[in-house]
Amino acid sequence: MTELRPRRSVLYMPGANERALEKAKTLPADALVLDLEDAVAPDAKEAARERVCAAVGTYGSREVTIRVNGLDTEWHDADLRAAAAAGPAAVVVPKVNSAAEVHNIERALELSGAPEHTKIWAMVETPVAMLHAEEIATASDRLTVLVMGTNDLAKELHAEFVPGRAPLLGGLSLCLLAARAAGKVILDGVYNDVKDDAGFAAECLQGRQFGFDGKTLIHPSQVEPSNRIFAPSAAEITHARRVIAAFTEAEAEGRGVAIVDGRMIENLHVDNARRVLALAAAVGTA
Incomplete structure (x- = not known):
């Protein structure tokens, strides 16, 4: 991104x-x-x-x-x-x-x-x-x-x-x-x-x-x-990192979805997570 x-x-x-x-x-x-x-x-x-x-x-x-x-x-x-x-x-x-x-x-x-x-x-x-x-x-x-x-x-x-x-x-x-x-x-x-x-x-x-x-x-x-x-909270940043990590692991194992906190994670959730981290980096809170 x-x-x-x-x-x-x-x-x-x-x-x-x-x-x-x-x-x-x-x-x-x-x-x-x-x-x-x-x-x-x-x-x-x-x-x-x-x-x-x-x-x-x-x-x-x-x-x-x-x-x-x-x-x-x-x-x-x-x-x-x-x-x-x-x-x-x-x-x-x-x-x-x-x-x-x-x-x-x-x-x-x-x-x-x-x-x-x-x-x-x-x-x-x-x-x-x-x-x-x-x-x-x-x-x-x-x-x-x-x-x-x-x-x-x-x-x-x-x-x-x-x-x-x-x-x-x-x-x-x-x-x-x-x-x-x-x-x-x-x-x-x-x-x-x-x-x-x-x-x-x-x-x-x-x-x-x-x-x-x-x-x-x-x-x-x-x-x-x-x-x-309008900035990501600390909790949102932590969650975004977990989403990306879980999905990356799932892909490495040949799975197209992951589970985080009981919820299914797909590409769209990963895109949102990346945007959260990009905004956090831009405002200096990442």
Whole structure:
């Protein structure tokens, strides 16, 4: 299995706040989204763009992305040109609703001279995007990550924010199916109450159980629990090693299955075990 890049915690940082951008250098988030959209007032957009693009290369080996303003805004084109020149790990684009929009983003990056390593992260946050998730996910090899925009989705659905997110589960499932069918990474949406530690942990656990690769975050206090919950536990790592060892022994004896803790182990369980160990190695807990 190829080495996994962990994205357990993906933290939005306001592009207009120089202190926040500096503080991000000390935070253990797997990835950063330097934000030019929601976190920046209209009269601060240009200054924030310059500040964010200058900051991209100052975070060492951290995965750093830039969230540009939406395709229908007056700042989008300039944001893409500046981001292409800065060369972040990815450009995060809000409210992507179709394959055609992905193609337009890709073309704009290419025309602006974006390096090959600058990928597209598409935010899916509308009913239209839920219904077109597969075509969005498969539109381009340059698109590597889907990002759930659950706040905007709830708004457009006229849905309430409730524990367990029942009103959003249909959309979450459609996007997860699309991401896995296309072989792309998918990130869960944000949790709004930064003082509700128990609620945040419960939603992280739900996201992990669903199959998300990690969670987008709005506050530094959310980084540690997100990292912990989306990482394999010590028990899971031990079990994964036992599964691989038992199956390897069974194969050596000419058997196609093995038994671990009374349960039958097949190739699919071995694949899962290898993924657990790959993620553990990537986050330094193997």
